[in-house]
Amino acid sequence: MSAKRTPVLPHPTDSELSILKVLWERKRGTVRDVLEVLHAQRGEDIGYTTVLKLMQIMHGKGLLVRDDTERTHVYRPAAPPDKTQRQVVGDLMDRVFGGSALALVQQALGAKKVSPEELKQIRELIQNLERQ
Numbered sequence: 001m002s003a004k005r006t007p008v009l010p011h012p013t014d015s016e017l018s019i020l021k022v023l024w025e026r027k028r029g030t031v032r033d034v035l036e037v038l039h040a041q042r043g044e045d046i047g048y049t050t051v052l053k054l055m056q057i058m059h060g061k062g063l064l065v066r067d068d069t070e071r072t073h074v075y076r077p078a079a080p081p082d083k084t085q086r087q088v089v090g091d092l093m094d095r096v097f098g099g100s101a102l103a104l105v106q107q108a109l110g111a112k113k114v115s116p117e118e119l120k121q122i123r124e125l126i127q128n129l130e131r132q
Contacts, residue, residue, distance in 0.1 A: 035048055
């Protein structure tokens, strides 16, 4: 008997990730809901049909689940943010850092200023991992 494997979702593009972030926060939403949030965040004019097409593509790729029982389709993310982040980071670690977690962390910590609170949380995370 084989173990059930969790399907690997495709990696979202930057535009798809913007839509996922909106839906992760809201839990679900229509194209119009997502469009309104993106307008407010970006302050730029994004077309309804552009967002609609992206969300249809994302549904086809398995990134979004669509409820079409109502007149207006309601979308929700197919996976929680941590699963998507883990997959993207794992791929990045393999492709860019040769599978080295050390190299990834060194670059991540060196790329931007890390607050003392974040450093404290990182130390706690490492200590918890060492205990496991």
